[in-house]
Amino acid sequence: MSDRVEIDPFLDANQLTACVHCGLCLGACPTYLETGNENDSPRGRLYLMKGFLEQTIALTAKSVSHMDCCLGCRACETACPSGVKYGALLEDTRDHIEAHYKRSWFQWFLRRIVIEKFFPIPTRMKWLLAPAFLIRALKLEGCLPTYFRNALSLIPKKLESAPPLAEITGAVGEAKGKVGFIDGCVMNVMFQKTNYSTVQLLRHMEYDVVTPSSQGCCGALFSHGGNLKQARDSARRNIAAFEKLDLDTIIINAAGCGSTLKEYGHLLSLDPDWQKRAEAFSAKIKDLSEFLMEDDHFEKLKRLQKNEKTSGLDLAGNVTYHDACHLAHPQSITQQPRELIRNFCGDRFVELPESEICCGSAGSYNLTEPEMAGKLQTRKTRNILSTGAKTVITTNPGCLLQIRAGLNQSGNAPLRVGHLADWLWEQIDPTN
């Protein structure tokens, strides 16, 4: 493929030797917990990578299948005491696989066209959704093969729309500063309302919010799928879009994008013109929940809290929280969202068993590996139902779609699945 620039060797062998083969990561790996096959565990995959690098293991349907089955959830990084940078090794290996391994036409179409050419671009994503809604309206789901029926189940019944975001949204009251906002590609189409809530929260923290229209997809869909060249191009575009704005902080509300944005420094580490700029950009990125727990923001939020008695909020049900992998593992953010939720619902917060185990969404994984995605979706649904909670909160669009679809399929549609930003915004009375 001509648009690839492969780095030779494709992996940093020193990073591989950091693995001491202790096996402590096995219990954290969702795919290993499901299949029990060590080739589907981090330790096994690192072995395969080593084999690919040393050319003692060929890229065959078998060996590649274990790499494809990896969620990229990076739970293994949290578990690994030796500091193995699994995520980076995986991205480099995937880039190598896509350059040298021939996919079936279906997988090729899915990966190269649907995921890489449609998802990252909001207008195209909308085209893709149109036939889906049409099929639904005509009640033709039953005529579709299982794969497409399952894919369709991920698309929400109705897209909640919200007013488009202006380039600059003014703070409420006197602005004490300016923050950037990344509106995302999938978020921008499927979760406009969540973006709206996020910006409202930031305004009420007294910031002007800048959402430059020249930004684009963060590149996660490319880097996870084995197209580092395109991921790097996306990174350069975003860095350029924000650089001139002279901001200290740039907010993101999607966990998956957040972890990619925070790692631009690594993504462009071999590009002397961009490496420093990338690091500077990454240092400014903050997840919404992280930001809301800093400075006096939390105090401000509390002050804005709705009066419980007069608000009409549904205070009956318990609330639980699912850790989006890319927030919990690469970004190590687990406490902040919990503290935010607890503040508003106190004892009604219940922990979700296996909260840190992936729901199977994993970016576009539920499309490329539907079988494992389905197993993990069922596991997540079972755990959610065991809590008796009425509301599930998380911080990533993929998880929201996957969990909602899982609950719908299990006949538990009334459970509410929402993004932290939306839930928080609901708890707030702007007139306070």
Place this chain on the structure above:
Amino acid sequence: MPLSGKQFTDLIPQLQSICGKTNVIYHADELRVYECDAYTLEKMPPDAVVLPGNTSEVEAVIKLCRDRNLAIIPRGSGTSLSGGVLAVDGGVVIGLSRMNRILDVDFRNRRALVEAGCINVHVTQAVQSEGYLYAPDPSSQFACTIGGNVATNSGGPHTLKYGVTTNHVLGMEMVLPDGETVWLGTQPGGPEDIDGCDLRGAAIGSEGMFGIVTRVLLRLIKAPQSCKTMLGIFESVDDAASAVSDIIAAGIIPAALEMMDQLIIQAVEEAYKFGFPLDAGAVLIIELDGQTTGLSSLTDQIQDICRNKQAREVRIAASKEERALIWKCRKRAFGAIGRLSPNYLTQDGVVPRSRIPEMMKFIKQTAEKYQLRIPNVFHAGDGNIHPLILFDEKDKDQVKRAIQAGHDILGKCIDFGGSISGEHGIGVEKVDFMSRQFSPEDLEAMMKLRKTFDPDMRCNPDKCFPSASRCIDFTLKKQISA
């Protein structure tokens, strides 16, 4: 005996028809990761790995292997540090990883019935909301299986007060090497005391040589009302070791008493940023638990003892989170070694507590003699040392020196009246030492017991017993080629 092409081709479909197609692993690329466990000095892939889903599948696989006279090797999570799951001469690995469910929890009788592939920490996670826990907590508890714990009679930092695996396993289901399934010890729902000899006890610690454990009935204990975790920071290992002796001599039995030396402190600090002083000679982790009322006077007493031994500082964990971080540092210390060196060899000898200072001195000399680095992190309370010998497997000479250093240390443990393994098992790693620690009569008696369970010696062969000459050849061969 590695299989010939013909034997191989018809074995695989039969295994597949028992366990399902995806649960039989036989392609060379996929067998690679099964060539060793956490002990990486010796490697040999098995002929096949099967992942049965229940006891009857285990039975059927074992019968098939019996009829074909094939070795069977039980494997949990492969965290063994002694090559316990190495397929020395090929054979079929029976992996318990899919049999990982908790089948029943009986709070009234404080018992849990689990499948052998259940991960250790999952048991405590499943019962802690009711105020219970499963006591044996090997540092590998986030990954290792109950079956592996039973086979190696695992201990952990809290062994000092609560005992090892055998004190917490009431009974178990085991498929013998001839395919018969038996229940040893207390039955689920049965009374705790059982008549006859304690075959359960005999099978615990048998390193997978008596049969494949498929279900285990565990004892649950009530979580202590409160606990205090202290960090004693010392200038030298000697001071820390004598504080350990004084604590025990004062009649205090802490829940845990662990030591980390300077090199380990540095690796762990880099990994977890706890705030350990990098120039400290040694750190003791001392944990007390029990009724809240008694704890504070004991805490004072321990602080006094540490200060008497020139402790620079004694810190008390201020919160649950701080306690969790201290234990994370301790329990993940082995793994954190990856930050210091690409490979390590852990020894697991035991010495009488009073000889710890001498032993540490010997380890230091050994490190100097072989020009290697040997950090230490260990269960000081029961004299179970864990020197971690660092090496790089690419440097053949270093590998040889590492093996030799390990041998010297184990030899010294025996000289000091201790033993060669506290908890990691003999595996293939320490076979050569069995005849140094035990008399021929002792070994023969052990072998007789083993043969009662496994007359053909097909179950996890070439482990533990020096008479398995193939194994010694293998070890030597490997050492020389390394």
